[in-house]
Amino acid sequence: MEQLYKRPKCIQPMQSGYCPGCLHSLATRITAEVVEELEQQNNCILVLPVGCSTMGLLYWKIDMVGSAHGRAPAVATGVKRCSKNSLVFTYQGDGDLAAIGLAEILSAANRGENYTVLFANNSIYGMTGGQMAPTTLEGQKSTTTQKGRDPLTTGYPMRMCELIATLDAPKYVARFSLHDPANVRKAKAGIKKAFETQLAGGGFTFVELMINCPTNWGLTPLDSLTYMVENTIPVFPLGVYKDVEV
Ligand SMILES: Cc1ncc(C[n+]2csc(CCOP(=O)(O)OP(=O)(O)O)c2C)c(N)n1
Numbered sequence: 001m002e003q004l005y006k007r008p009k010c011i012q013p014m015q016s017g018y019c020p021g022c023l024h025s026l027a028t029r030i031t032a033e034v035v036e037e038l039e040q041q042n043n044c045i046l047v048l049p050v051g052c053s054t055m056g057l058l059y060w061k062i063d064m065v066g067s068a069h070g071r072a073p074a075v076a077t078g079v080k081r082c083s084k085n086s087l088v089f090t091y092q093g094d095g096d097l098a099a100i101g102l103a104e105i106l107s108a109a110n111r112g113e114n115y116t117v118l119f120a121n122n123s124i125y126g127m128t129g130g131q132m133a134p135t136t137l138e139g140q141k142s143t144t145t146q147k148g149r150d151p152l153t154t155g156y157p158m159r160m161c162e163l164i165a166t167l168d169a170p171k172y173v174a175r176f177s178l179h180d181p182a183n184v185r186k187a188k189a190g191i192k193k194a195f196e197t198q199l200a201g202g203g204f205t206f207v208e209l210m211i212n213c214p215t216n217w218g219l220t221p222l223d224s225l226t227y228m229v230e231n232t233i234p235v236f237p238l239g240v241y242k243d244v245e246v
Pocket residue numbers: 050051052053069092093094095096097100120122124125126127128133213
């Protein structure tokens with residue numbers, strides 16, 4: 001029988017520890033496919049921060065560096081400057097990147113560091129039990145906004161692609177979603193474009209991936225995908241925000 005679908009070799013042959021239906025695992029898979037399609041599995045370094053993305057340390061079979069919460073962009077800066085020919089990327093959650101690491105990401109983007117940031121936005125702090133993140137929707141319930149996020153006291157959802165696209169240095173800034181197969185294919189093409197831009201020496205590239213957190217949203221995996229279509233994606237419009245020829 002012909003095998004149509006295989007595990008990428010740079011992913012460990014093991015069951016993922018992500019909650020059932022969590023799109024972190026799909027983000028990991030398509031990123032691994034791109035790494036292999038570009039033949040970078042022996043030439044890439046993943047910088048992981050804190051959050052459910054940290055579990056990548058268990059699954060990837062590539063070089064990796066751990067960093068403190070929100071600090072992956074600073075660590076990736078050092079890694080890439082010391083290893084200019086490596087494909088360097090971070091994989092960060094929204095609490096990590098848009099809250100505690102906000103200064104790090106904006107500064108790295110503004111310096112135009114030549115690496116790629118993959119930003120997994122599930123609009124909540126997943127790993128720690130569902131607290132509000134800067135990306136939490138207006139009215140969305142979390143353990144720290146039990147009556148729903150009120151912008152008067154906690155601000156509005158922060159749109160990182162739009163913010164980063166205003167800076168001069170970044171070369172590719174785009175937001176995709178992983179809620180259905182057609183969008184997964186677009187996301188994979190976006191990750192590939194970002195990696196190719198980096199390998200061409202282009203500069204800072206940023207790919208946001210809209211994902212879910214069924215566990216902390218209190219929804220079944222299927223209902224969480226509907227929630228994305230009806231609630232999160234309208235607040236975080238998909239598309240390419242910046243694409244500079246390199
Ligand atoms: C300095 C520091 N502060 C707080 C924490 C606790 N902490 C761990 S993960 C996390 C939030 C992660 O949320 P996010 O980045 O959105 O990732 P997700 O789990 O949703 O994928 C927090 C606050 C920590 N580990 N280190």
